[in-house]
Amino acid sequence: MYFTFLTGSQHLYGPETLAQVEANSREIVGFLNEKAGLPFPIEFRGVMTGPEAITAAMKQASFEDGCAGVITFCHTFSPSKMWMNGLRLLQKPWLHLHTQYGMEIPDGIDMDFMNLHQSAHGDREHGYIGAFLRLPRRVVAGHWTTPAVHEKVAKWMQACAGAAFSKTLKIMRFGDNMREVAVTEGNKTAAQEQFGWAVNTFPVGDLAQAVNAVTDAQVKEIMDEYHERYTINTDDTASVEYQARLEIAMLGLLQREKCGAFTNTFEDLHGLRQLPGLATQRLMARGYGYGGEGDWKTSAMTAILKHMHPAPASFMEDYTYDFAQGLVLGAHMLEVCPSIAADKPRIEVHPLSIGGKEPPARLVFAGRQGPAVCASMVDMGGRFRLIVQEMECVPPTKPMPQLPVARTMWKPLPCLETAAECWILAGGAHHTALSYGVDYTTLNDWARIMGVECVRIGAGTEPAALERELMVSDMIWGRK
Numbered sequence: 001m002y003f004t005f006l007t008g009s010q011h012l013y014g015p016e017t018l019a020q021v022e023a024n025s026r027e028i029v030g031f032l033n034e035k036a037g038l039p040f041p042i043e044f045r046g047v048m049t050g051p052e053a054i055t056a057a058m059k060q061a062s063f064e065d066g067c068a069g070v071i072t073f074c075h076t077f078s079p080s081k082m083w084m085n086g087l088r089l090l091q092k093p094w095l096h097l098h099t100q101y102g103m104e105i106p107d108g109i110d111m112d113f114m115n116l117h118q119s120a121h122g123d124r125e126h127g128y129i130g131a132f133l134r135l136p137r138r139v140v141a142g143h144w145t146t147p148a149v150h151e152k153v154a155k156w157m158q159a160c161a162g163a164a165f166s167k168t169l170k171i172m173r174f175g176d177n178m179r180e181v182a183v184t185e186g187n188k189t190a191a192q193e194q195f196g197w198a199v200n201t202f203p204v205g206d207l208a209q210a211v212n213a214v215t216d217a218q219v220k221e222i223m224d225e226y227h228e229r230y231t232i233n234t235d236d237t238a239s240v241e242y243q244a245r246l247e248i249a250m251l252g253l254l255q256r257e258k259c260g261a262f263t264n265t266f267e268d269l270h271g272l273r274q275l276p277g278l279a280t281q282r283l284m285a286r287g288y289g290y291g292g293e294g295d296w297k298t299s300a301m302t303a304i305l306k307h308m309h310p311a312p313a314s315f316m317e318d319y320t321y322d323f324a325q326g327l328v329l330g331a332h333m334l335e336v337c338p339s340i341a342a343d344k345p346r347i348e349v350h351p352l353s354i355g356g357k358e359p360p361a362r363l364v365f366a367g368r369q370g371p372a373v374c375a376s377m378v379d380m381g382g383r384f385r386l387i388v389q390e391m392e393c394v395p396p397t398k399p400m401p402q403l404p405v406a407r408t409m410w411k412p413l414p415c416l417e418t419a420a421e422c423w424i425l426a427g428g429a430h431h432t433a434l435s436y437g438v439d440y441t442t443l444n445d446w447a448r449i450m451g452v453e454c455v456r457i458g459a460g461t462e463p464a465a466l467e468r469e470l471m472v473s474d475m476i477w478g479r480k
Helices: 011-035 051-063 080-089 111-116 119-132 147-166 188-195 204-212 216-229 237-257 278-285 296-308 416-426 440-450 463-477
Strands: 002-008 042-048 067-074 094-098 138-141 170-174 198-202 261-263 289-291 313-322 327-331 346-349 361-364 370-379 384-394 407-412 431-435 453-457
Touching: 002 011, 002 051, 011 042, 011 111, 042 051, 051 067, 051 080, 067 119, 067 147, 080 119, 094 119, 094 147, 138 147, 147 296, 147 440, 170 237, 170 296, 188 198, 188 296, 188 384, 198 204, 204 237, 216 237, 237 278, 237 346, 237 361, 261 296, 278 289, 278 361, 289 296, 289 313, 296 313, 296 370, 296 431, 296 440, 313 407, 370 440, 384 416, 384 440, 407 416, 416 453, 416 463, 440 453, 453 463
Parallel strands: 002 042, 002 067, 067 094, 094 138, 170 198, 170 261, 261 289, 384 453
Antiparallel strands: 313 327, 313 431, 327 407, 346 361, 370 384, 370 431, 384 407
């Protein structure tokens, strides 16, 4: 994956100036590739001086599978009517980098210098045409050598990577959604149009057949890995081995169908002895997205967060509150990704009070601390809304030895009461995708690329103001 870099100019400046523009542009791209710590490389594709070259470059970027986005920078003045056709044809995310070659104005400034370094007004012309065409774009201003610029570009790149992944994502649903639950439902055809997600159901019976076809040798190999990676805190080896069979079977089906995410529900387990617990946790650790009770939207978002950033990410649920300390306890029945564990996870076997199946093995651990976000994608009826809660994960305040599930705790911003009020006003789900690496800025960039509303709940958020914002958003996004 790479990003195309195009520099704007025009023939009016003559070959000598254009040669310097190209040399400077190559230096900028070289620096960004070698010293900016960006997650993906940038390829310089030339100085654009006319509409034909611009249109050809935009077409090339649009149809090259490896290109995840286009970065433009106008070193000199570049009349933007030249860019109109190309920008209209562009089908990849666009970042407008408003920078200039020199950090400061030199003492010996003259008209030759002024003619060469015109991004201060060249990029304004370029910005006008983007606004005129109503094109979604990320604008980053600052000198190309500064960490602040690098951070913004890097986050946009991560969003682009998530968008590219999203457009090819297939989600395997083992059975349907939990009955009578509203927020886990949604328009799957509209989601495929909006995000690219292909959401399809596969019979649980197919999974049961795949489980029965797993060999003892395959189970032994996975069991050896369990003993190496985790503390085995149970004598119920048969339950652990069955989860190994589930893991192998589900992985095989996901690979066969080229799916990057999956769901299941405790209400649809015909032919299975247990709800996949340890198996699901292990698949999330491999990078697959997951959503409980058939929640395909959260499954997709978990997979996308994992693809955007290598930091720990997991399916999550707001389970219960500690109002005294302003904290949320996040967990689920079984399925929390071990990537977020603070210490070595333990394999344990405990009864599951719903589903009517055998006690399943699962990984039990406490989550790590640090800044994080929880993201919820909801279907608002005719459109989608992404809600992002900023928070600080903290060590568990109590040992909780009788709680037989993986869990983490966090302080939502600005505080528990305000965050909960705002989340409920926005229609946020009880299921979320949690990430320690992706932040609101990246998710907002992703939402812009995908063409959906993004709501932030964090420091400074206030319920009355958010309520007004949501009313305005309904008017704006309801017309799109």
